[in-house]
Every structure is written in structure tokens, then in C-alpha cells.
Amino acid sequence: MPYYASAEQVMRDRSEYARKNIARGRSVAVLTYTDGVLFIAENPSSTLHKVGEIYDRIGFAAIGRYSEFESLRVAGVRLADVRGYSYNRRDVTGRIVANAYAQTLGSIFTESMKPYEVELCVAEVGATPESDQLYRLTFDGSLVDEPDFVVMGGQAEAVTSQLRQHFHTGLSLREALGVGVAALSSVSPAANGAQLPAEQLEVAVLDRRRPKRAFRRVTGAALRALLTDGADAEPAAPAAATTAAHAPSAPMPGTPAGMGDPAAPDTAASISGRSVSRVASHCVVQRRTCRSRKPSG
Template sequence: MSTPFYVSPQQAMADRAEYARKGIARGRSVVVLTYTDGILFVAENTSRALHKVSEIYDKIAFAAVGRYNEFENLRIGGVRYADLRGYSYDRADVTARGLANVYAQTLGTIFSSVGEKPYEVELIVAEVGRTDDDDQIYRLTPDGSVVDEKNSVVVGGNADSIGNYLGQRHRAGMSLVEALRVAVDALARDPNGGSPRVLTPEQLEVAVLDRQRPQQRKFKRVLGGQLARLLSGDETAADDAAPEAAPEAADGPSDGAAGAATGEDGTEPAGE
């Protein structure tokens, strides 16, 4: 009788982590950073139907890179969790930390399961507070680890290079125009040291959690002419109200955290 092939648990976990990491790296990056009035989300995304950034609840937003169908399952689960908890208890009981814990349990269970592959996703869950000191940003990795981030974070693509750039140029108290310019410049950089690309409004997906918004829902997308004016440096454009979107249903048409266009294997194509 032949001896069964043996792989140590440490090696098996390392192989699964490497598999997930390679899938995530093929996606274009998402940048999240704070500014004086809230939290800004910027993603390279040419699709107006498949979003990388989505609203989860009143003050909570979700961003992700990786496989679209896996994003969407997690987004839908997050919306259902938030709706159920807010209805059963109180809307104030729905927090980014609670949602991050739920996602961590789900991702950790899938990652350690022998019967299925790990999710090829990396998530960001953010909540805007009454002041900038109350803002919360959590990054979740495929193995279910949760990292409490401060000020700025990037996932997918050239995350290390973009993260270093943001760390050097992001500062507290930036206006929306300043934060947007830093985020776009970071996404446009060539990691090999070449000339930066020029990213147009049509290539970007931008949203904010705006603490100054009088509505209970603090999430809004920055679209069209308003985005173009912000990119040109027009500070007054930050006060323009973006068109209200209907709340993103848990089981309606997809408005979840998706890539610009998915490849044949369901993974985002690599960036330029």
C-alpha cells in the first residue's frame, strides 16, 4: 500500500494565501483616504454599472478588489446583516467594526476549509464618524485577518507602490480636491518609474462618506461634471449635490463592489 502524499498544514496555508494574493494582484487598485469632511473612495473603473465601491448602511461603505462574484456575495451578506441588525435593535448598532468581524469570520472559515478554494478578494469597510478622530477604516485579507487602518489604505494591483506614495503625500485636514488629486496621482503612477498615466473622469469611480451631509445616509457618488470640476481643482464643486441613488438592495440588480471588466475566469484584468 502506497503512502499518502503529505503536505504540512503550514505549507497548505501558505499555498492558499499565495493563490489568493495572485488573484487579487490582477485587479486594478482601490484607494481609500480621509479628508477634512469624511472619507474618499477612488477606484480605476471604466464601468458605470459594475461598481467597486458601494453603500452598505447609513454611514458605512464597502470597497473591494478581486473576483466579482465573490465581491457580490459578500456585499449582499453585509447589506442583509446591516438591515437585520438595524431593524432588530437600533440603527446606531450597525457599525463598521461589527461588519468587519462578520466578514472576517466568513473569510476565515472559507480560507481554512479543505473543500473549497479561498476567496480571491481583499475588502475595505469604512465608517464616517462625527469627527475625523471617529472615522474607522478596516482592511480584510482573504484569510480573514482584519487590519485597523489610519488615514489611507490601498488594495489590489500595485498596492505597495501606491501605498508608499500615499503615505508620503497624504496629510490630515486635506480638502476633497486635495485628497482626490493625491489619490488620482497615486493610481496613475508607473510602478516601474515611467511616466504617469493620465486618468480621465470616465476611467474613475469616486464616492465619499460625507459627514457634513444633512441626510442620514452619508454615502454619495461623485459623478460626471462634478467629478471633472473637482479634478480641475474647483473647490466649489465639492458642495454640489450628487443625484440621489436608491438604496442598494441586498438581492436586487448588482451594484456591488466589482471590477471594471472581468476576464474569462471572472477576475479583473491587470491594470495598464
């Protein structure tokens, strides 16, 4: 008898295989805030990015097998470039890129032996917060339009429940980053109950205030400053430094005792007076010597 399996069983096996492998990765969260869209990924690597740029105002985030979602990102960049060059840059929208991804993932899931172990998010920033768009794509080509935030990979359900409790519209960049990092830290084993450090995070934004290319990465000191509580407390001046600032300076080598010491002004004045009197007496002696000489010739 030839090998036979029902189509339902085959699709179920492929779905379980893809979900199991996607859940092994670290989570990625995409949130909207007042000035655009925020991408937060738990990613200790500084070169293998989970977040990238597709076009002027379109961003990309993914979870799963790196080689597979990186090939999809490159294909999306090429699609956007060709369409923008052929027609107009305004004709490149996040919905078009998301539809292309959905068709590609759907055909791979049904025709290939192994599906892609990826989940994608295509985000587009608009002129107003109401026009921002977030599209979530699963491994089987399903396309969903999310209103406020998207969570993929890892313990996505736990992170989503945390965001539902603390997220609200109108958050600033600092507030949205704090909410997203707190949600990711609550389920991350690398956090150990604390907040994930900047070295473990990959953060980028689609900033609607930028004139053309809205995508930019937030790294280094800028990211650490956003992760802090923002309290600009004045540090207390050390007592030793204050004492040294008001202490009299030590005299230079070879300087007579009392010179340069503000605590002994009388000694300095007496020494300086004796020096002036010596110079004056020397000048008087020289003048008398010159007068006593008779001119030659």
C-alpha cells in the same frame, strides 16, 4: 501511500494563489478627508462597481474577483439591515460588519479548497474626523484598523509609498482626490504617465454633513470639476465677436438706403421728414373735400 501535505504547505499554497490573483486587479484607495471618507477605484466599467454602500454611514470597497466580493457586500447589507431593524440603527457599526466579514473569510480560507480572491475595506464615517474608522480585511480573514488611508490590489506598495509622501490630515475633498488619483496614476498602465481621466475612475464619498445616508457617488461633470485644478480663468473674448457686436446691423430687405444705419443719421432724418409731410398734405386735402360737400336732406 495516501496523498499527504502539511497544513503549513497547504496554507502557503492558498495564500500564494490568492495574492497572485488579487495583484492582477486595478488598485483601490480609501482616504479620509475633512468632511468624511473618500473612495477612489480605477474602474472603467460603469455598472460593475467596486465601491458600494452597506448602511447609513458605512461604505464598502473591494478588489479581486467580482462575483465573490459582490456576494460579501450583499451579505453585509443584509446583516446591517437585520441588526438595525431588530435593535436600533445606531447599533450598526463598521466594526460589527468587519468582524462578520473576518469570520466568513477565515472559515472559507481554512475549510474550502479555494480561498476567496478578495480584499475588502469597510469604512465608517463619524461625527468628527477623529472618529472615522477604516478596516482592512485580507483573503484569510485578517482584520487591521488603518488610521488614514487603505490601498488594495495591483501595485499596492507603490501606491502606499506615494500616499505617504503627499497625504496629510485635514485635506479637502478636492485635495484628497488629487492626491489619490495621482498615486493611482503613477502605477497605472492606462494613464501613460498622465492623470487618469474621469471615465477610468469610480469615486464615492461618505459625507458626514449629510443628515442620514452619508454615501453618495461622484460622477460626470461633478467628478471632472473636482479633477481640474480649480482655476477660474476668464477667457479672452474673441476679436471677431467683439467686432460683430459693435458693427452696424444690416438693413432689413425692402428698407430704404440709410434706414437702420447709425452711420447715416442725416439720410434717415430726411426720409422720415418727407414721409411726415406727405401724410400731412393728404390729411389737409381730405379735410377740404369733406367741407365742400353739402349735407344731404
